[in-house]
Amino acid sequence: MDIRNVVIMGSGCAGHTAALYSARANLKPLVIEGHEPGGQLSMTTLVENFPGFPEGIQGPELIENMRKQAMRFGADYHTGHAVKADLSKRPFELSVGKETIQTRTLIVASGASARWLGLPNEHALIGHGVSSCATCDGFFFSGKEIAVIGGGDSAMEEATFLTRFASKVTLIHRREQFRASKIMLDRAHANPKIAFLTDTVVDDVLDVGKKEVTSLRLRNVKSGESWDFPTSAMFLGIGHIPNAKIFESQLETDADGYLVTQKNVLTKVPGVFACGDVQDRRYRQAITAAGSGCMAALEVEKFLEEEGL
Ligand code: NAP
Numbered sequence: 001m002d003i004r005n006v007v008i009m010g011s012g013c014a015g016h017t018a019a020l021y022s023a024r025a026n027l028k029p030l031v032i033e034g035h036e037p038g039g040q041l042s043m044t045t046l047v048e049n050f051p052g053f054p055e056g057i058q059g060p061e062l063i064e065n066m067r068k069q070a071m072r073f074g075a076d077y078h079t080g081h082a083v084k085a086d087l088s089k090r091p092f093e094l095s096v097g098k099e100t101i102q103t104r105t106l107i108v109a110s111g112a113s114a115r116w117l118g119l120p121n122e123h124a125l126i127g128h129g130v131s132s133c134a135t136c137d138g139f140f141f142s143g144k145e146i147a148v149i150g151g152g153d154s155a156m157e158e159a160t161f162l163t164r165f166a167s168k169v170t171l172i173h174r175r176e177q178f179r180a181s182k183i184m185l186d187r188a189h190a191n192p193k194i195a196f197l198t199d200t201v202v203d204d205v206l207d208v209g210k211k212e213v214t215s216l217r218l219r220n221v222k223s224g225e226s227w228d229f230p231t232s233a234m235f236l237g238i239g240h241i242p243n244a245k246i247f248e249s250q251l252e253t254d255a256d257g258y259l260v261t262q263k264n265v266l267t268k269v270p271g272v273f274a275c276g277d278v279q280d281r282r283y284r285q286a287i288t289a290a291g292s293g294c295m296a297a298l299e300v301e302k303f304l305e306e307e308g309l
């Protein structure tokens with residue numbers, strides 16, 4: 001079996017950047033694309049804060065450009081996602097479908113996936129009005145009323161984007177203060193199609209019997225009052241959970257499951273590096289993910305050189 005110099009798990013900003021740098025270092029990286037190829041950028045719309053694009057660039061286009069750039073220098077891409085990892089010996093082993101891949105070094109760039117509320121009926125209505133991806137599913141609710149849950153930048157971005165389709169968007173947030181940046185919050189406030197409901201939580205989503213969203217059961221956390229709020233869809237923008245489960249008990253994680261790194265990208269296992277949203281709970285930006293992908297690739301080069309590999 002071929003032993004790879006470096007395998008990169010994940011194909012978001014961090015993974016593609018690590019692939020570009022390690023490909024240009026002639027390491028012939030293998031990228032395992034993961035179950036959400038392209039990561040979070042592939043599910044977003046206009047990215048206005050990635051330097052180099054004064055007019056902004058669509059997230060899917062940006063990520064596709066990164067992929068092409070890495071491939072141009074010889075990065076290999078493999079569809080599928082790693083279900084098991086053995087980091088106890090070298091070469092490390094990854095199980096991807098029925099295949100076992102061996103590698104001298106590993107870059108974990110598996111990102112983070114959308115968080116769900118965990119409501120009794122939520123799962124049954126995913127794809128029937130419950131969604132975590134406005135760009136994927138917004139179109140289906142043209143002319144309808146939509147609810148967006150969350151108080152961060154994702155929720156503001158989703159709510160603003162969804163006004164393209166919806167007759168009205170109601171942003172529902174569990175507190176009165178918002179975590180979102182001022183510019184995103186101001187934009188949402190200024191949009192006449194967006195209404196705000198604060199101090200409010202969702203206790204359930206209805207109606208599983210009809211296989212569509214008809215209303216949300218809401219509760220005001222201050223007054224305790226409960227009511228049914230009619231809506232055609234519920235979009236979640238409540239953050240993400242790091243994709244590090246396969247490394248449980250092999251790599252150190254913090255209380256929320258983010259991989260713990262030293263000097264930005266080093267894990268406790270020599271030869272295993274982590275970059276992007278799977279290890280970054282502080283910045284979580286496309287540009288910082290790309291930057292840490294670059295660092296991980298440079299560390300791989302250094303590691304292989306030092307080990308005489
Ligand atoms: P976030 O900043 O962690 O915000 C998550 C929001 O969801 C918070 O308001 C939180 O409420 C709420 N929430 C979490 N769990 C909840 C639950 N179980 N029930 C109800 N509400 C819940 O996540 P994010 O908005 O996805 O942003 C993540 C990062 O990406 C941030 O750094 C952000 O700046 C960045 N981002 C940037 C852009 C942009 O610049 N274009 C766009 C999107 C995201 P609390 O506030 O009460 O905790």
